[in-house]
Amino acid sequence: MPTTATVLGQHERRVLHAVGCGLRDDEIAADLAIPEDAVAGHLAGILAKLGLRDRAAAIVHAFDCGLVVPGSGPRTGEAGRAPATAAARATAGGPARGAGPAPVYGPGPGPVPTVRISLLGPLQVRQDGRSLNLGHLRQQAVLAALALGAGRTVSRRELLDGIWGTEPPHANVVPVYVYRLRKALRTGGGPAPVIEHDRCGYRLAPGTFDVDVAHLERLLADVARADRAGEATEVVRLCTRALDLFRGEPLAGLPGPLAEAERLRLTERRIAVVQRKSQWQLRLGRHFEAIAELFALAAAQPLNETVAVMLMRALCRGGRRTEALAVFAHTRRRLAEDLGVRPSRTLRGTYEEILCGDHLPAAGLPVAGRW
Template identity: 60%
Template sequence: MPTTAPPARPTATPLTRQEREVLRAVGCGLTDGEIARALALPENAVGVHLGRILAKLDLRDRAAAIVHAFDSGLVVPGSGPRVAALPVQRGTVRRARGQRVRISVLGPLRAWRDGQPVDLGHLRQQAVLAALALCRERTVSKDELLDAVWGMEPPLTKVVPVYIYRLRKILQPENETEGAAARARTASRTGTAARTGTAVRAESVIRHDRCGYRLVPGAVEVDVARMEELVTAAGAAERGGDPAEAVRICAQALDLFRGEPLAGLPGPFAELERLRLTERRTGLALRKLDLQLRLGRHTEAVGELWALAAAQPLDEPVAAMLMRALCLSGRQADALGVFERTRRRLADELGVAPSRLLRRTHQTILRGCEAGFAPTTP
């Protein structure tokens, strides 16, 4: 059976230096006017550059360009328009001893303290925590948080420190809070605090320094870190010649998603991260299904792909893989039907023709599945 090459990370190398700067600004969520001011370009030139970028990278629209900017590393999650992107530290994340706070962003934002769910308060307060959780390996400045949560309409009051103070109280483990209170009572009886002039308090999971705020390393478990850890393990299993184990690990990673990432949270940061994490989920699902097809588990893959295609009817890689799975299952007519429905929907809703990937898959099916398929994973 023909095999599919492993997916490659998107690259922005075909672009000129100016085009890379424009793509990065688009990835940061700036409008054409803001990009023009930031890069000292005429506003109409920004549109020309963006058109060339879409053509060179074979991208459909601005949303696809945003995703590409993140995936290619031009934009780091959390790097807003006011700061330069910082390199993301990569590697396996291990659960630290004494970790008592868990945060989940792969669905509606949720947090647990000592295993118990906590109320994270106002939606914008939650959006501040989401930004810290997704930028957990570096300090996030107050200006970045303002850009991330309020965008071009920052609040009139200094609300970020207030939200940080509340989040610290919410996330501080109970036993540390009780311990701090006990130490304070002891200090009060003995006069220790009065003599030394030092305050007694428990350590917070949110650290503040002159540059901004960050989660204390090792003190908080974030589900997106676990997801990336599993993706790395799946890649190792695939390279090691164990696709069945890679499928199992990919399924574990997909189980961490609990619906739309950061559902309901306001602000440009949450909007971009929702888009990025949704694309990440789709890419991971396609990777698992591609492995299943290579293992000959066609019928199993067809069922999952139908559900994925119903949820994302305009996603052409999903449609292409469904067509491939149907053809390999001996259902050539159904595969051609998927192409025709997708073609009509693209024309009716977006006014575009099928992509090269979809057309190539269609031609392969017309020639017969034994002709071999091009890769369909993004």
């Protein structure tokens, strides 16, 4: 492939540099003080001279040739001393025109604004009370993978495998997405990057983010301690707080093997919390509350036999034997129609116990596994 330095003119190098930084045509036109149609013309010439397919290929090429450095912002010197946006200058370490001294990375004299990342539902990122736009789904999946890493450095290979699976794109797509995410996540409009980069990969900078999954894990540790101590009311209270963190299906809509595996893991986590809470509600004699919560979970998980067993036993404990048998009939029908399978041995056994009038104590609910 032809090299950038020998093939492109000065204006074309400036345009390629700006394209690599993720700028739109109107932003490039404003930065370079040229008409927007001239930007389109330069880009068409760049694609033709370098044998590139489209704008995405041009972005990757800008990283490949060193015009834009992953994790460090644009190299303005190699772009023919191209004018840069305030964000690009800040990333490169230089001051923006009219913006005063160059900003310093890291926390300032005041507290660093926290980026709140919610994964227990569709991905949502909020900063200072406002929701941030993080681009298309695979770009969002990159941020989700870093958030799930809980501050651990995640390698580029892990991101490619976790988000694209067996059909990964060019490896330089990752730094392009990270660059765009850093722009979207720039704390409080300042320069400090929320996403850090080193030779091993990427991670969320400590102290700049707050992830709901981490809150969930801390609450579940407290639940386990209260459970071991037999503190029924405290278990119920903590489980309620944990369940309040869920806003729907975890990581809803995000692509890739990592998101799918985490969806399953976090969904099972939620079921275990409901299960633990229901056990203690029934022991406290709060049958109505336990049954209402289990009905809601069964509606969301109609093919989950563990949930059906929990609901049937809770209904039986509450003196609602007929409704418990109806839950079995409904679940059996859904399993046959949707999956073409029969109820499991556990579900059938619970049905037979209820049908025969066997006593089902509160402790007979399925025991929740470890968090």
